[in-house]
Amino acid sequence: MEIVPIIILTMVFGILGLAIGYFIRKNLAEGKLNRAEELATKIIIDAERDAENNKRNLLLEAKEEIHKMRDVATREVNVRREELQKMETRLLSKEDLLDKKGLSLERKEEQIQNLKDSILEKEKSAEDLLLARTTELERVSSLTQDEAKQLLLAELEGSLIQESALMIRENEQKVKDESRKIAQNVIVHAIQRIAADQVAESTVSVVNLPNDEMKGRIIGREGRNIRAIESLTGVDLIIDDTPEAVVLSSFDPIRREIARLTLERLVQDGRIHPTRIEDTIEKSRQEVEQVIKESGEQAAYDAGVHGLHPELIKYLGRLKYRTSYGQNVLKHSVEVSQIAGLLADEIGIDSKLARRAGLLHDIGKSIDHEVEGPHVDIGVDLARKYKEPEAVINGIEAHHGDVEFTSLESVLVQAADAISAARPGARRETIESYIKRLEQLEEIANSFDGVEKSYAVQAGREVRIIVKPEVISEAEVVTTARKVVKEIEAQLDFPGQIKVNVVRETRAIDYAK
Missing domain, CATH: 1.20.5 (Single alpha-helices involved in coiled-coils or other helix-helix interfaces)
Structure with a gap:
């Protein structure tokens, strides 16, 4: 029985403890809550106070900035106002000046008008006087x-x-x-400075043989060796009764040179059969190509011309094997280049351009056997293809007088070409063909109506025609010259150019007694 009261007391005390703890915790929580509310209220008050202070500071700064901007604007307005006042003052002064000038011009206009009226009066009186004098002169002279x-x-x-x-x-x-x-x-x-040896080139290639038995070996069994040589080189071999010699014939000098080298090597080696012939021809072709390249480079160096396209140098080197009337075309081109350069130096124009045009003036002859057309047109196409200057192209195109000259360098190229071809020994020509050409020139000139006499002069480079003035008029002189030129071009083959000089002369003879 004693345990129950104890338990009850324990429960009562426990409930009391819990109630007391609850009240204590509640009081503590309410105290913390109150303190938190006070702290929050204080923070809000401080924030409002700080915001008010910041607001006042910003307002003060804004007011100061407004004052500053107002001062700047005021100063600018004042400056503009002063400028406007100055401009207004200048305009007023100019207006006054214009007014004064206007008055002055009005006075001058009045003076001019008065002077004009006076002049008109004088002109009228002068005309009357002139008319009177003219009438009097007509009366006196009866004219x-x-x-x-x-x-x-x-x-x-x-x-x-x-x-x-x-x-x-x-x-x-x-x-x-x-x-x-x-x-x-x-x-x-220029000629004295460029004096060269006389040219004696041959257009016929002859290969000497050690003996006549070698001809049979060249022909081969059933002609297989000679057929192989002719088919691979494109050259005709002429084996006749000429002792110890074989003649090579071809329109292409490059092919003829390759065939000549091949035949000489085969004769020297002694082994002549189709396989050996093919190998030897290939080696000869490579050697000729190398010679062509070196010859072109040497010609450009001798002429003092630099910067040529490599292909043009090759075309230039091919001229080593090209002749014209016995004159080597490569030597002729170098000579023309040097003469043109010297002439250009003498008269004070671009000698480099003249040398370049002179060196390339006959470049078309390097492939005129392969390409249709005259060598001038071929040379112009090559020069345009490899971007040569227009003055060089005109020098090539005009060196035979086919087109008009566009530069002095082109004129010098034509002159240098004529000098190089006409100097003694430059071109080989028999006396018979020379005399025959002169006679043909005179015959062509004499065949036209109205021609009294004709003379081939200057070694056949000019034909001088005397016409009858009663048959051919002044206007027909030009057409007669043109007709003679066309006939010469149609009937004759000639180097360079021929000048046709038609002379019509009327003479009046009287005697003073």
């Missing part, structure tokens, strides 16, 4: 004004024509004499 004018003009025209003809003739003769002296000095000086 009208137009008749007197025509008579005076006729007399003046006659005297002026005579005087002008004399002056023109004197000046022309003077210019011709001076030009001839200058040209002779320049050309002689």
